[in-house]
Amino acid sequence: MTNPHLSSVLDFHPSSPASSPAQLLAASARSAATPAALVGDTPVLWVGEPFTPAGRGFWAKLEGHNPGGIKDRTALYMVAAARERGDLRPGARIVESTSGTLGLGLALAGITFGHPVSVVTDPGMEAQVTGLLRAYGAEVHTVTAPHPDGGWQQARRDKVAELLAAYPHAWCPDQYHNPDNVAAYRPLAHELVAQLGRIDTLVVAVGTGGHSAGIGRVLRAFFPALRVVGVDTCASTIFGQPAGTRLMRGLGSSIYPRNVAYEMFDEVHWVAAPEAVWAARALARTRYATGGWSVGAVALVARHLARTSPAEDRIAAVFPDGPHRYVSTVFDDDYCRTHRLLRHEPADAPDEIAHPAQAVVTRWTRCRTVTDPCPASPSATADGLSGAAR
Known part of the structure; x- marks a missing residue:
């Protein structure tokens, strides 16, 4: 595998003519008969300094390369x-x-x-x-x-x-x-194994619980010692915090999704909106590849893990989408000023609580005790919509 600490340089020589028309296409170019065939096989990008400390970093799975996102x-x-x-x-x-x-x-x-x-x-x-x-x-x-x-x-x-x-x-x-929402992400997990060869830590946002469970369970079958780190937002109920007003979209919940695989997580981090904005904007300035709320929150946690984990650990972070839909929110100064999201550089490390019920978190916080706050059978949904045909 290419050394991730070295800068990647495109082998581009405009003065060298191709010997055949086929050579004008990159080796990875795909032809698709349907738009659905464009989904999957998304790239991974090494995210290193200056977003991370020198010599440290993580791999980001860029799901924004799908037509609509993950x-x-x-x-x-x-x-x-x-x-x-x-x-x-x-x-x-x-x-x-x-x-x-x-x-x-x-x-x-x-x-x-x-x-x-x-x-x-x-x-x-x-x-x-x-x-x-x-x-x-x-x-x-x-x-x-x-x-x-x-x-x-x-x-x-x-x-x-x-x-x-x-x-x-x-x-x-x-x-x-x-449960089909979970099963759908098996190919993504297989892509990560093929692309990275070994994964020691997986960092994933948690909303419906689908992609975190679908990717994490498959990867742990390949790598039994895999550490799975969930990323939630403050005022989300998923991991036992009380519900509150949430500005961030795409992660967190006010209900208890049954797809969340609580037993799979080694720890959970809650991230506040200003911290996610800082990370998303810092990514854009330093690594070009970025995204919105979920990407910022995941990147902040992955950055911390890259700094504090052994240097040889291979960290994979899933970026659910790209930046385009967030031009009027995360990347708009007026919006961010209105919602007091600017000039909130996160601390070097999260706060820590021993149990999700210990305190109501309002900034980046970690908990290494992960339990289901609302244990119930999968069929006991709030309104019986699961799999419903009406």
């Missing part, structure tokens, strides 16, 4: 599996709650398999994503008030239930509890 993988997989089981009838409508990335994936799946798509979101959806969803033919419903207990997430799910009742034969993937 959830293209699960959208295509969940829809294909539901069609195969007969849960989703030919031409029936797909209805789901989304903060954005899954909606783009479902729009792709709808075009691929011939289904109309209705997505339910909230006022936090970026205008760019709403515009793209409509351009791709999806019907967008925006809830106007949060649920008193479950916040915007539960309000969206309530609207999904309403739409399922209104559309005959409609089907909801229910990404929060559908």
